[in-house]
Amino acid sequence: MPKRKGSGGFKAPKHYVPRDRSGAPQRAARDGGARRDEEPRGDRARRSAARDARGRRTGQRSDEPRRESVRRDTRSPRDAGRGRDDERRSGDRHANDRAPQASPFREDVVLARLESTPLTPEQTAGVTFPDLGVGPNLVDTLADLGAETPFPIQVAAIPDAIAGRDVLGRGRTGSGKTIAFAVAVVERLMTVRAPGAEGRKRAIGRAPRALIVAPTRELALQIDRTVQPLARSVGLFTTQVYGGVPQSRQVTGLKRGVDIVIGTPGRIEDLERQGHLDLSQVVVTVLDEADQMTDLGFLEPIQRILRKVKPGGQRMLFSATLDSAVLRIVDEFLVDPAVHEIADDDAAHSGIEHRVLVVDRGDRDAVLQQLAGSGGRVLVFTRTRLGAEKVVGELADGGVKAVALHGDLSQIRRSRNLADLAQGKVDVLVATDVAARGIHVDDVRLVVQADMPDEYKTYLHRSGRTGRAGHRGTVVTLIPPSRRKRMSELLERAEIDAPMLPARPGGRELDEFMS
The missing domain is CATH 3.40.50.300 (P-loop containing nucleotide triphosphate hydrolases)
Structure with missing residues (x-):
């Protein structure tokens, strides 16, 4: 019998391809495979139920947050524990920003409103x-x-x-x-x-x-x-x-x-x-x-x-x-x-102006930097935690001071970053969707959606961060040209009228946002 190398266990052949139970090849996230946040909601529910059942057998609490990132967690156990909160259940997940994605969106269904x-x-x-x-x-x-x-x-x-x-x-x-x-x-x-x-x-x-x-x-x-x-x-x-x-x-x-x-x-x-x-x-x-x-x-x-x-x-x-x-x-x-x-809820929010800027991918970072540095309080939304940190770094490289708000930060850091925004120590906050549900600052001048929202509800919650308490505000969504149709459908579901304008760094389309 050939002698095994290493500490034992299965050694994959050179051209080994892992397969799932159906026999289909499994692909890692870095190879463009489907991420967890692309799973149908029903599949996710079944997977969650199975994990809960396993948790009951092993003594783990069914609601205990679980890490959903495949990357290694290098934080200390104390800091890692702080970052595990209710946001772990949300659609705000780690993603490999460099990986090609088949479709980062899930089906967006408008449910019937309750009679009122x-x-x-x-x-x-x-x-x-x-x-x-x-x-x-x-x-x-x-x-x-x-x-x-x-x-x-x-x-x-x-x-x-x-x-x-x-x-x-x-x-x-x-x-x-x-x-x-x-x-x-x-x-x-x-x-x-x-x-x-x-x-x-x-x-x-x-x-x-x-x-x-x-x-x-x-x-x-x-x-x-x-x-x-x-x-x-x-x-x-x-x-x-x-x-x-x-x-x-x-x-x-x-x-x-x-x-x-x-x-x-x-x-x-x-x-x-x-x-x-x-x-x-x-x-x-x-x-x-x-x-x-x-x-x-x-x-x-x-x-x-x-x-x-x-x-x-x-x-x-x-x-x-x-x-x-x-x-x-x-x-x-x-x-x-x-x-x-x-009955006329939209009239109460007539102080919010909505814009969609169609930006080439190569110009996105420069346009975002110009918007974020345009003066006054600015709130930037990203889909992932890694995306939020990336935007903070890019803004800093361009001379725009910003702080982040997402689930990987300790509660102390999250509270301090929110306080810095509220007290005017920084004017730009880059946040993920779930973490931003507690943002209550009445004079946010501009909301920038660096990543197009997945659902119309997300759009409504993001846009509600500006135009509060009688103040006026603007919501700007950045999309690549390939997302025009999907953005139009999302705006229709949200019952929002927003012009779509091509934009480039330093262009006239951005002049009106400069304070």
């Missing part, structure tokens, strides 16, 4: 927060937050929510959804007090009575910045629970006793399983970005969470693109919900 009670802006004119049933403490706090008069989605949703009715609310990003459910949660808790609770006295170690679930840690922190001052004004307390950081501080906060918990599905389930978070007394549950959470694979965790809260409690679902993706949640957990959206 439309409310026109004219119907909301002159309405005040007291008219909606909001108490004086909250009214004063809202004024301190800069919300002196309610937005249309708030006028529509708050009365039903305060009355205890289940609510579905749809409004574009920046339309005021967070204040809508924040006010409703606080007012509802003051109406339905815990047994034995009087005035501002709250028992140490008490279980929370309201739960707000968000897909990402940044969005959870953003929500808390709105909810916390409102809750404190009436003697209620909040805490945030999310992955990517040690749980010790979060456990300590829960032990002190809180009234409202704001968190991500994975960490909520973790703490509940460990006995640190008691969901049995939760009477109000809010799902923010509800349909996006189902798209990211959080449907089953959300169902498990909702089955653990107090039966018969109130449920509220809010999103910028609320559609039939959430029907399974609605059918199981909501009773006769009020569905609200603004």
